[in-house]
Amino acid sequence: SDIQPVKSDYRIVSDSLFAPFEFQNSSKNYVGIDVDLMKAIAKNQKFNITMDFVGFQTAVDQTQSGHADGMIAGMSITDERKKVFDFSDPYFTANATIAVKSTTTDIKSYKDLKGKTVGVKNGTASQTFLDKNKDKYGYKLKVFDAADTMYESLNTGSIDAFMDDEPVVKYAILQGKKFATPLEPEKIGEYGFAVKKGTNPELLAMFNAGLAKLKANGEYDTIIEKYMGNTD
Ligand code: GLN
Known part of the structure; x- marks a missing residue:
């Protein structure tokens, strides 16, 4: 059954420059694998997001202080971080x-x-x-x-x-x-979406459900290929 959002808008923070995961295109709009994944997940799980590209350490600080609801920033899932963050299923x-x-x-x-x-x-x-x-x-x-x-x-x-x-x-x-x-x-370590430990459990659950859906319907592969092509 579907998970319901608790907030009308979730503030998601990210790195300021971590191409091809987040970067500004020629029209100065932020694009990249993290951006497209987050937007596609919010769309298929029906919750609203605002994304701010504050830089890696600032994203960590804002998520820890509750100023942001979650972060997606090519963030590696490490044992040390697991003490203070809850991570989604790995996405990269x-x-x-x-x-x-x-x-x-x-x-x-x-x-x-x-x-x-x-x-x-x-x-x-x-x-x-x-x-x-x-x-x-x-x-x-x-x-x-x-x-x-x-x-x-x-x-x-x-x-x-x-x-x-x-x-x-x-x-x-x-x-x-x-x-x-x-x-x-x-x-x-693998990349994961993160929330402050013990907070926003529905957001984490929606991320996981959304990610599984994108992997099943091919949208995940489309996003990766769009930014990485046959570069590996
Ligand atoms: N994956 C690295 C980390 O989690 C770097 C992330 C980044 O620079 N955005 O620390």
Whole structure:
């Protein structure tokens, strides 16, 4: 039987730039896999949403403070986050990877990052990974709020590498960024829609029911193909 919404409008927050999951198209409208999935799920489960693209760490904070009802931001389902978030069924699998300039030849393993500066986005699973392994490999970290400034810093050479999710780096390369991914990617968990632990259970249930429907009727595949084509 159908799950009923409790609120007349659910405020969903997301990252500000995480292409192909959320990004602004040429008309400055936010599009992407997360955006299309969320809208299609709200439509087939008959609930209303407002989406705000506030950036990853801000989305985490707003969902935790109750300022937002839920978040979809290519967010990896991790054990640590499960302590404070309830996650939907996974909707995508992605690893994280180190990216360097395509002209860089001296970084082939984590050991080669010794003395180098590695960029990472605030609040991400990549940040957790890099923090944990910092002493072991001897790199410095530079934390960014958004991907555009991080990518620009690699281009200008103020960082030597950065870590981000593999499909996002691959997409950036396809869009013409001169980056390379010389290291084996790290498993950081599957993506899930998240609500603050113990809140909005009907929203989570509607997301899961909607996702199952999109997978069954082919709409999920259509959305993925629209943004990723045959890039993998
Ligand atoms: N998947 C990564 C995480 O959950 C990155 C998400 C993002 O940058 N939007 O931390």
